[in-house]
Amino acid sequence: MKGKWVEVDKQRMDAVIVAANGHAECRKLRDVKAGDPIVCGHDGIRVTPEFRERDRLGFAFMNNDVSSERRVEGSVARIAKMMREVKKAGGRIAVVAGPVVVHTGGVEHFSDLIRQGFVDVVLAGNALAVHDIEFALSGTSLGIDLAAGAPVEQGHRNHMAAINTINRAGGIRAAVETGILTSGVMYECVKNNVDFVLAGSIRDDGPLPETLMDLITAQERYAAALSGNVQMVLMLSSMLHSIGVGNMLPSWVRVVCVDINPAVVTKLSDRGSAQTVGVVTDVGLFLHRLAEALGS
């Protein structure tokens, strides 16, 4: 602008660029006001993909084809290496996670990652928190005993009991502080000062006190959590929240999508980011291997 290159602030995929007074930033359509000077066309825009850093961080192993017929353990090693490098460089790592993380036995390993300092932000929905807390309080997930792999008698009540317990305590944070909730992903988030945001959805029951049922607020809180130097995002078995997060990311953030359904991985990998790696595998076993790789 006026003969100088200006860096665009608050970059994200689903926005326009508003430029004025030597300053430029991304703005969502609904936040644009009449009279805002919006950039039209591609002239005068320079895209900086930071290919050099990308290579340095080992994203060269990126493979375009999504398939369940791949050896996952090699990918785990490289993802672990990348996470270490991001942390060493002072970057932050966000994890988007669906309730399948709980059902497939990933809680213990996800908790490990948090305790080891590899998770700075958790973005999820009401269901992840409810299932994680049900598991922490009663050992079941939707009434299935995860150790035994079998339904527990009257186990379907554990789900509602978990919601009621947290409501009575006044929320997740309060339940941790008063010693009611003593393990699991949400517990570790509170204990380790991990920034977590729970976005509501039409299928939620409860919801928990921390779940944001006003989605304009939820989108703003997600975007704010991602804006603080998040350089890498792990998307674990949550198409809904992962698409939401994908829309908010600038193109240079490294994204790793993990899902057992190849169609989900393909869909998330196709959303425009040049730096997405898709892994088709069992999320519970993936988290176990990843925690092992980062722990050693």
Place this chain on the structure above:
Amino acid sequence: MKGKWVEVDKQRMDAVIVAANGHAECRKLRDVKAGDPIVCGHDGIRVTPEFRERDRLGFAFMNNDVSSERRVEGSVARIAKMMREVKKAGGRIAVVAGPVVVHTGGVEHFSDLIRQGFVDVVLAGNALAVHDIEFALSGTSLGIDLAAGAPVEQGHRNHMAAINTINRAGGIRAAVETGILTSGVMYECVKNNVDFVLAGSIRDDGPLPETLMDLITAQERYAAALSGNVQMVLMLSSMLHSIGVGNMLPSWVRVVCVDINPAVVTKLSDRGSAQTVGVVTDVGLFLHRLAEALGS
């Protein structure tokens, strides 16, 4: 109560029964107040599955196994027959639909069903409406020309243009009334007085003025739309909104789930309703066959 059987009002799957003064009704956990007399245990409760009516309406063809290796045309004939019977008996029919309905070419046939009077309620998200309106205004869906099956140059702009056009008009209803929107599912809803509710989600862009971003309100509006004698629900390619609707339904409502992914159909069919039929097929072709079967 006091020796008399009392029917429970506002039945839904995810609620408790509050009973007092000879009256009983379902209430969501978050609406229960201290002191409410809640029914605990199963004693003194009688479940009426209305098996006789169920058979009369031809649900005997219900098959437990979900498979893509089935002849769909037989199922279409029976679903069409059931829809005719529900309408003849004065019942209402709700359709839950995801944007895949648009991508797979279902708009024309869904519109047909509405014009023929077989749809009383449409429950969906922001994306169905945005894609439907993009298709009505420019012939594309996410920039893909649906007739040619190929991307259109600069077609990705059509998506945002559709949102902007409706915003400028003041909403979907206003856009229909002022002649800006002249075809498609949303147009037919307005023209044929079909009750539609659009629930927001974390991945929405826009959103359109009619999309409810406060999900407590959205859940209440969904439940209200379903409460007016809805006897049958078609769930088309939308796991998120279908699970939301499933939670709100009493057990006697007939549910038909259609999705090309067998895992989605299995998941929706397993949510407790005894009256669910799953069909694994291409939704666009399914709607074409269904519109033909109902039109003849």
Place this chain on the structure above:
Amino acid sequence: MKGKWVEVDKQRMDAVIVAANGHAECRKLRDVKAGDPIVCGHDGIRVTPEFRERDRLGFAFMNNDVSSERRVEGSVARIAKMMREVKKAGGRIAVVAGPVVVHTGGVEHFSDLIRQGFVDVVLAGNALAVHDIEFALSGTSLGIDLAAGAPVEQGHRNHMAAINTINRAGGIRAAVETGILTSGVMYECVKNNVDFVLAGSIRDDGPLPETLMDLITAQERYAAALSGNVQMVLMLSSMLHSIGVGNMLPSWVRVVCVDINPAVVTKLSDRGSAQTVGVVTDVGLFLHRLAEALGS
């Protein structure tokens, strides 16, 4: 060779080129003999992809991404157009088909295509023939009544009865000629002089007299059937036989893969042919639309 370009005969994907005496042809590894002069490296080889003809035949609609979220009816129209053009140009069309074609109600429409003259070769396994014949003789497929969509009492016997009937008659051809088999895909093949080859597999029961249980012979018969100017192949719901056929094709043959499982379509589309179109949809409904498009 000796300063002249020589065209390679019997082209296929999984072979080496043997060149001698001014003649060159593809030969499978197991048919190479000691002393055969084999072409090594890429020097002196010119690949002719016939891009011009490819465009002329409308393969420009080819889309790299495989997704179930596509409008199939546009693809059907283009595939029908291409089939008409191949036939008009004197080319032959082969269809590879699995038993899902029968289960999903495709028999009637596949029979239509054969009667209309659009099928010159059918390559399949024992199961397609057994299910097709069970349906022709008793109206069921693995004991499921395809019109009613429900299991028939003692229906599981129909499968074995079909095998026994054909065995007693001395084979499929004999059963057609003696009036025992009077409808279905195999019947139409016999009546319309369509070349059919049934390759055995480890899971076959029976097998039928025409099924080739010696797979060296089966591979040779498949290759021979494809060598007679086959310019287009439809692969319908049979990963096993489709991969087998894919190996045998020269790169210029147009291939259309149809399956309801996106992973199968991706896998078949990735096998090297530059001229493959993948369609993720319900095969029974696809055949219905295709027969309509070709009939009009």
Place this chain on the structure above:
Amino acid sequence: MKGKWVEVDKQRMDAVIVAANGHAECRKLRDVKAGDPIVCGHDGIRVTPEFRERDRLGFAFMNNDVSSERRVEGSVARIAKMMREVKKAGGRIAVVAGPVVVHTGGVEHFSDLIRQGFVDVVLAGNALAVHDIEFALSGTSLGIDLAAGAPVEQGHRNHMAAINTINRAGGIRAAVETGILTSGVMYECVKNNVDFVLAGSIRDDGPLPETLMDLITAQERYAAALSGNVQMVLMLSSMLHSIGVGNMLPSWVRVVCVDINPAVVTKLSDRGSAQTVGVVTDVGLFLHRLAEALGS
């Protein structure tokens, strides 16, 4: 017979019972001869499901629903326990395996299971052996370096080179004995006297000398390998060979199906055996966990 109960020999699912002279046995339809006295109807037949032993072996954890949203590590522990019990009781264990076992990095862990004595029979196709041997000779699988997870230059030649090497050696067994093949699943089979049978298919290239391209012979050899007190079968990522094996099993044999595609697991689980457990997960990671569980 003549007032005495007689046990049926050679039980399998896809056969009839021939009974004469106080002896009864299962016979495939194609082996029945004119005049054989075949049992018709269900009268006079007693089915012995051996429920007591089934419970003793811990099959109580069997879950009817197939889902990717399950914790696999609990299932692994129970499968390991069952394998130990079968071996302690003198039973034999068969493994049916597809090439995905190699692609997903399972070779090392499968080899472990064989060395630990938990595998008595391997039933597979040509592809498992070719990919396993390519990996043993060059570290790639279809040209992909499994350690690095990336394609190797000219790597596609390794596949053909593996076939040629084994052909030149005169077969797998000869290649092991002459020190050409020194690791992998096939190597361990030879070294540990595991009975292996490779059944051919229409898509095979090569094939290797040990691959049976005459499928009548292959079916007989599979059945013979299963007849020697095989009490448990692991089916790993091979729908084709697993269906073949399923047809040959008596109903009391415990079957464990593992595949990342829930539709495959559902299909295999539905084939009549009352003793089938389905696990939807990544096969490479599954084998790693299983080898760990059995090694400790």
